[in-house]
Amino acid sequence: MAIWFPLKAPAAATPSSSQPPQRPSASLHFNLWRFGHRGHEKDEAATPDLLDVGIMVASPGQLAEISIYVPIKIGPEHIADLGALFSDGTLATGIFNESLTATNGPSHSVIILKKASGDTYCGVVKFPRSNNQIAASHLKFRHEFDGTIITITSTALAMGVSGIAENDSLYFRLRLTIPKSDSITFINAAIPNDKFLTSGVDVTEYLDFRLNQARNLNTGIAQQMTDAGWPKAVPTTRLDFLLVVGVAVDVVVGHPAFHKCRLLETDLWKSYVDKTHLQKGMVIYHWKDDPKNDPVVDFNAFVKLRLRLSDRKIITRYFIIALLIGISVGVFGNTVYDTGKFMFWKTIDMFRSTSAATTETQVACPPSVGKIPSEPPGG
Incomplete structure (x- = not known):
C-alpha cells in the first residue's frame, strides 16, 4: 500500500490570519480484521476480511488531497465511512486509548472529540452519502498500476477544515471490505497436502504488510509520491498497525516483534464491527512505529500465523x-x-x-543293490 499528501500551492494554503501556518503532519492507523481462513470454506465465503484505514492530519488546510493506493481493484461498494461511529465517546475512547467525549461541530459533517481537560483532540469527518455510498465529489477511485488509487478530494478536506478550529487536527477513517478473490493479496496460506486424511487441518498463514516501501512500489505511484514531496512535505510522525484474529490463532513469527497484545472487548466493539462477525474471543496484536525525531518513511510487518481448522x-x-x-x-x-x-x-x-507318486514308484521297482542273482536251475 501507499499513502501520500499532495499540497496546495503556497498562496492557496496561506490562512487568512497573520500567523504563519504550521507544518502539516500525519499519523496513520491500520486495523486488519481477519475473519475468514483459507481451507475453511464456510468462513471464507460468509465473512470477508476488513481493513480499516485511519488518517490523522495536523494543519489539514494546506493539503490539496489525500491519496491512498491499494494493490487490488475495488470500487465505492467496497468502501465505508466510519466517521459517524465516533459520535459514541466510549468507542472513540477505545480507539484512541484516551478519555474523550464527542459533540457535533459547527457543521454536522464533523464530530469534535474533546479531552478530559476540555482541549480538542481532533475533528472526525463524516462523509456525505449518495445512493448509499460515499459521495463521488468527496471520494474518488482510479484503477491504475494493477490496483486502485482512492482520493479524499479537496472538497472533502474543505468540508472538514470548515468544521474545526484553525490549529486542530482532522481525522478520516475508512473501511475497506476485501473481496474474497483478493484476500490472498494481504494474507496467504500454506495448507498441508494430507488435509483430507485428518479430522482437522493445520494451516500456516502469513501476512506481509508493507506501506510506502520504494522497492515494492510501481514506478508510476513512486513518481506521484515524489511529485507530492513525500516523505518530507507532510511527515508521518506515527504509524499503528493492528491485526485482529481469533484466540485460537497463534502468532508464531512476527517481525518486528509486536508492541503488545490484548483480548478484544466484545461489548465495546460490537457497535464498530457487525456483531455477527465477532468471534467469541478475539485477540488484537499491535505493532507501531513511533520515532522521536525522524518521520516514518515506510513500514513492514511480517506475521506468521498458525491455526487448526475443524x-x-x-x-x-x-x-x-x-x-x-x-x-x-x-x-x-x-x-x-x-x-x-x-x-x-x-x-x-x-x-x-x-x-x-514317489512311494508308488518305489514299491513297483524295489532296489537290487548288494544282492547276487542265483543261477538258473540246471546250470
Missing part, C-alpha cells in the same frame, strides 16, 4: 474417507487372506501328490 464438514469428510479406507483395507485383506489360504493348501496338495 468443523462439521471437515470431520464428516474425514469420517467418510476413513470409512472408505477401512472398507478398502478390509476387502483387500480378505482377498489377500483367501488367496494366500488357497495357495497354501494348493501347495500342500501338490506336495502330497508328489510324495504319493
Whole structure:
C-alpha cells in the first residue's frame, strides 16, 4: 500500500490570519480484521476480511488531497465511512486509548472529540452519502498500476477544515471490505497436502504488510509520491498497525516483534464491527512505529500465523474417507487372506501328490543293490 499528501500551492494554503501556518503532519492507523481462513470454506465465503484505514492530519488546510493506493481493484461498494461511529465517546475512547467525549461541530459533517481537560483532540469527518455510498465529489477511485488509487478530494478536506478550529487536527477513517478473490493479496496460506486424511487441518498463514516501501512500489505511484514531496512535505510522525484474529490463532513469527497484545472487548466493539462477525474471543496484536525525531518513511510487518481448522464438514469428510479406507483395507485383506489360504493348501496338495507318486514308484521297482542273482536251475 501507499499513502501520500499532495499540497496546495503556497498562496492557496496561506490562512487568512497573520500567523504563519504550521507544518502539516500525519499519523496513520491500520486495523486488519481477519475473519475468514483459507481451507475453511464456510468462513471464507460468509465473512470477508476488513481493513480499516485511519488518517490523522495536523494543519489539514494546506493539503490539496489525500491519496491512498491499494494493490487490488475495488470500487465505492467496497468502501465505508466510519466517521459517524465516533459520535459514541466510549468507542472513540477505545480507539484512541484516551478519555474523550464527542459533540457535533459547527457543521454536522464533523464530530469534535474533546479531552478530559476540555482541549480538542481532533475533528472526525463524516462523509456525505449518495445512493448509499460515499459521495463521488468527496471520494474518488482510479484503477491504475494493477490496483486502485482512492482520493479524499479537496472538497472533502474543505468540508472538514470548515468544521474545526484553525490549529486542530482532522481525522478520516475508512473501511475497506476485501473481496474474497483478493484476500490472498494481504494474507496467504500454506495448507498441508494430507488435509483430507485428518479430522482437522493445520494451516500456516502469513501476512506481509508493507506501506510506502520504494522497492515494492510501481514506478508510476513512486513518481506521484515524489511529485507530492513525500516523505518530507507532510511527515508521518506515527504509524499503528493492528491485526485482529481469533484466540485460537497463534502468532508464531512476527517481525518486528509486536508492541503488545490484548483480548478484544466484545461489548465495546460490537457497535464498530457487525456483531455477527465477532468471534467469541478475539485477540488484537499491535505493532507501531513511533520515532522521536525522524518521520516514518515506510513500514513492514511480517506475521506468521498458525491455526487448526475443524468443523462439521471437515470431520464428516474425514469420517467418510476413513470409512472408505477401512472398507478398502478390509476387502483387500480378505482377498489377500483367501488367496494366500488357497495357495497354501494348493501347495500342500501338490506336495502330497508328489510324495504319493514317489512311494508308488518305489514299491513297483524295489532296489537290487548288494544282492547276487542265483543261477538258473540246471546250470
